[in-house]
Each structure stands twice: as C-alpha cells, then as structure tokens.
Amino acid sequence: MSELKQELKEKIIDILNLEDLSPSDINNNDALFGDGLGLDSIDALELIVMLDKDFGIQLTDPKQGKEIFKSISVLADYIAEHRKK
Amino acid sequence: MLSKNLFISSYCHVKNNTISFNGNVLFSDDSQDFSGFVKSAAKHLNTSYPKLYKMDNLSKLASLAADAILSEQKAQSDTALVFSNRASSLDTDRKHQASISDTNNYYPSPSIFVYTLPNICLGEISIKHQLHSENCFFVFDKFNPEHLHGNTEYLLHHKKAETVLCGWVDFDDKNYEAFLYLVSENGNIAHTVDEISRRYRSKL
Numbered sequence: 596m597s598e599l600k601q602e603l604k605e606k607i608i609d610i611l612n613l614e615d616l617s618p619s620d621i622n623n624n625d626a627l628f629g630d631g632l633g634l635d636s637i638d639a640l641e642l643i644v645m646l647d648k649d650f651g652i653q654l655t656d657p658k659q660g661k662e663i664f665k666s667i668s669v670l671a672d673y674i675a676e677h678r679k680k
Numbered sequence: 681m682l683s684k685n686l687f688i689s690s691y692c693h694v695k696n697n698t699i700s701f702n703g704n705v706l707f708s709d710d711s712q713d714f715s716g717f718v719k720s721a722a723k724h725l726n727t728s729y730p731k732l733y734k735m736d737n738l739s740k741l742a743s744l745a746a747d748a749i750l751s752e753q754k755a756q757s758d759t760a761l762v763f764s765n766r767a768s769s770l771d772t773d774r775k776h777q778a779s780i781s782d783t784n785n786y787y788p789s790p791s792i793f794v795y796t797l798p799n800i801c802l803g804e805i806s807i808k809h810q811l812h813s814e815n816c817f818f819v820f821d822k823f824n825p826e827h828l829h830g831n832t833e834y835l836l837h838h839k840k841a842e843t844v845l846c847g848w849v850d851f852d853d854k855n856y857e858a859f860l861y862l863v864s865e866n867g868n869i870a871h872t873v874d875e876i877s878r879r880y881r882s883k884l
Contacts, residue, residue: 611791612791633730637794640790640791641791647787
C-alpha cells in the first residue's frame with residue numbers, strides 16, 4: 596500500500612504540474628482539494644482520467660469523486676479495492 | 681467628441697529566451713526549451729504563482745509578458761486586453777489531437793483541452809491581476825499595428841477602459857514571441873501606428 600501511495604503522489608505531481616512540490620511534501624492524510632493541495636475542478640477531471648487510464652476504474656457518479664479524492668490514503672484504499680489494471 | 685492624446689506608457693518583449701521591459705533586458709538565460717526558460721524566469725522575477733505551471737505554453741508566454749508590465753505599474757482593474765497572434769492555440773490543439781488520435785488509447789486531457797482557444801490566456805491574466813474589463817483576441821497572418829491601434833483608441837475614447845494592454849503573443853512548436861504594450865493617457869511615447877511598429881521592430 597505504501598508503494599501505491601508513493602506512486603499516486605508522483606503521478607499527481609506529474610499530471611497536475613505541481614512544480615513546487617515533491618512527494619515528500621504531501622502527507623497521506625492531507626486534503627487534496629480546498630485548504631490542502633489547493634487542487635481545482637480541472638484537476639479533479641484529470642484525476643478521474645488517471646483512474647480510468649492507469650487503474651481501469653471508471654467513476655460513473657461525479658459525487659463519488661468528492662469522497663474518493665479526499666486524501667492520498669483514501670484514494671489508495673479505493674484504488675486497491677477497485678482496480679482492474 | 682474631443683479625443684484625448686494617448687500614450688504607450690510601457691512595453692515588453694519576450695523572445696529568444698529573453699524578457700525585456702522598455703528596451704532593457706529583465707531576464708535572459710540559455711535554457712534548452714521554453715519550459716525551462718519559464719521556470720528560470722519565474723524564479724528570477726520572484727513570480728510566486730503555482731498556476732503558471734499548469735497553463736499551456738501560450739498562456740505562460742502571455743502571462744510572463746503581462747506580469748512584466750502590470751506588476752510594474754500595479755494593474756488597474758479597468759485595464760482592457762486586446763491581444764493577437766498568428767498561430768491561435770495551434771500548439772495546444774496539436775497536443776489535444778495527439779491525445780485523441782488513437783481510438784484504443786483515447787484519454788483526452790481536460791487540462792489540455794481547456795486551452796484549445798487562444799483567448800484563454802486573457803482569462804489567465806485577468807484572474808491573476810484581478811481585471812474586470814473588456815477583452816478580445818484577434819488572429820492575423822502577421823503583426824497588425826493598425827488594427828490594434830484602432831481597437832485601443834476606441835476603447836479608451838469611449839471610456840470602455842482606463843488603460844489597455846495590447847499586442848502580440850504567438851506560440852507555435854518551438855517558435856514563440858510576445859510583444860505587449862500598455863496604452864493610457866500617461867506616458868512619453870505617442871500612441872501611433874508608427875510608434876507601435878517601431879517598438880515592435882525593436883524586439884531583441
């Protein structure tokens with residue numbers, strides 16, 4: 596699971612162009628949106644594409660994203676349970 | 681209507697890894713690509729704005745040039761934007777096309793798609809500098825000072841804006857060029873087609 600969390604941090608920094616962050620700057624329980632990393636709605640769409648492309652997970656209900664993208668820990672748990680790739 | 685005299689109060693060029701302001705070099709380096717140049721320039725100019733790195737190349741270019749002018753003069757919220765270029769958003773359009781060309785690997789990127797219009801760079805500048813103003817983006821075969829001059833004169837004489845930031849921001853493949861200038865009732869350079877052309881040609 597720790598490998599998956601590290602992979603997710605690296606992917607998020609790369610995909611979302613978070614130039615001034617490194618994986619060690621992101622705590623597993625940091626909020627990804629709002630006061631945490633400050634991601635926006637376009638970032639949320641990129642994360643949805645990443646889930647589909649890299650893990651074979653298609654979110655059909657947009658409301659799911661709000662819960663799944665709460666933090667790296669929550670996201671990693673969800674991926675581990677639902678991944679098809 | 682009695683027309684007031686208008687002036688070019690400042691201008692900026694970004695080209696060949698160099699940013700110049702009013703003819704003086706602000707920053708220059710030997711980065712191998714535009715991405716490296718933007719990072720170095722932002723660091724050198726103390727541009728603490730993480731969203732810069734999320735923008736497409738055209739918006740990065742426009743933002744660098746606009747920052748040099750608007751940061752210097754503390755932008756008025758009533759600053760209109762009149763921009764133009766040749767390649768429109770072609771650089772980003774190509775990236776978007778590449779992401780959708782393989783039907784077996786069809787994953788268009790939302791953050792690329794949102795930049796597939798050239799005028800998005802106007803929104804980025806407006807957000808950063810809190811501009812609540814008129815804006816428009818024209819696509820021409822080449823730099824068109826007559827058109828920019830006419831639009832700017834109209835906006836200012838009809839009190840649609842207090843100042844106008846206008847010019848040329850073009851990005852296509854590895855070629856890029858920005859020339860922006862600020863027009864208002866204050867300044868030393870007369871706002872004429874000849875002076876606009878002269879400042880544009882003085883690019884580094």
